[in-house]
Amino acid sequence: MFRKELYLFNDGIPVKTVFRQYTQTDFEQLLLIQKESFPPPFPSELWWNTDQLQNHVNFFPEGAICAEIDGRIIGSMTGLIVQFDHNVHQYHSWEDATDNGYITNHLPSGNSLYVVDICVAPSYRKLGVGKWLMQSMYEIVISLNLERLIGGGRVPGYHKVSKDHSINEYVDAILTGKLKDPVMSFLLHCGRTPVCPVENYLEDEDSCHYGMLMEWKNPFT
Structure with a gap:
């Protein structure tokens, strides 16, 4: 059972925050956070819908993590285990990788933890909750002796420059500090490294339907 407590800072004030596996009793709060x-x-x-959340806790409870302050859930992150191959997975969608969020394709014998979703209630984002959720997933990767954490992130800033720049040029501009992207830059801050952009990864006009596949490699394997 995964559980840890640490202090995050809200306007300079330390606030005890619990990171733990979510359960069926948390579903109502988790659904509200999705909407927020x-x-x-x-x-x-x-x-998320209730059936998806139920699958998360049934198929892979270790990969169903939430953050909680004073009994209120303020964020969550979900994953599943897959057998990852760089050559094959350059061509896939979020829907294919996660069975549209139902994770029925969870493979306990796989080599990688694939990120299904991460979300944080807007009023708590300044506390760095998302980064600590990601860190928690890294700890699970190590605990399960997996090779990596991997998943596709949105690139919602790309639509602003897509007429003049290819997706690879956009990624290069972020990596050289010329541009920032709300999601990709966040993932870089969390320690993820780019693998490749994936065309038609998800239905997202801001990202021009691209996802940026990014990984964190287990340093102990």
Whole structure:
């Protein structure tokens, strides 16, 4: 059972925060956070539903993590185990990799933890909750002796320059500090490194339907 406590800082004030596996009793709060974190025009049908959450805790409870302050869930992160191959997985979608969030394709014998989702309630994002959720998943990768954490992130800033720049040029501009992207830059801050952009990764006009595949390699394997 994964559980840890640490202090995050809210306007300079330390606040005890619990990171733990979420369970069925947390579903109502988790669904509310989805709505807060991904408001319209984000498609509501892409929010979690109860059946998906139930699969998360049934198939891979180790990969179903939440952050909690004073009994209130403020963020969550979900993963599944896959057998990852760099050559094959350059061509896949989020829906294929996660079975549309239902993770029925979870493979306990696989080599990599694949990120399904991460979200943090907007009013708590300044505490660095997302980074600590990611760190928690790294700890799970190490605990399970997996090779890596991997997953595709949105590149929502790309649509602003897509007429003049290819996706590879956009990524290079971020890596050289010329541009910042709300998601890719966050993942870089969390220790993830780029693998490759994936075309038609998800239905997301801001990202021009690209996802940026990024990984964190287990330093002990």
